[in-house]
Amino acid sequence: MSGDLWGFFMDVPTEGYLIESSYCAGGECSYYTGNIDPNNIWELNLASLDGKIVKRIGVDVINFSEPRVRFSMDENGEKVNLDISPENCAVTEDGFLCINKDKQNYRLKFLIKKM
Incomplete structure (x- = not known):
């Protein structure tokens, strides 16, 4: 699976990437969308579906x-801090990178x- 994580980011599209995300903890889930700027892949900005909450992820x-x-x-x-390893990553049949991280107190997806 290590090829999935690195391989997905080998050819960065000029438009960047689109992200759909969910973070569940304490029996509640929050959903976010955002994008990855191809000029700065080290910082993600995600907004809640109602546009009110913005998450900055390093x-x-x-x-x-x-x-x-x-x-x-x-x-x-x-x-x-969420550590993501190869076993948390898979490229889907339609070419999306899916990252799932389940811990005792949260679930992240x-x-x-690619845009």
Whole structure:
């Protein structure tokens, strides 16, 4: 699966990427949409579906050889770091990158589409 994560980002489209995301914790889910600017893939800006809540997510590479990346964001005033590894990633049949991360206290899903 490591090829899925790196392979998806090898040919960056000039228009960037579109993101659909959900974050579930404490029995409640929040849904967000946004995009990845091809000139700055290290920061994602996601907005809630009603456009009121904006999440800024930082992206850092933790390990190039595995590969492993970390998404960092603020959630209700608390810093949340989400480590994403190859087993959390898959490219779907229609060419989207799907990232699923389930932990005991949250569930995160990203669907990233090339524009």
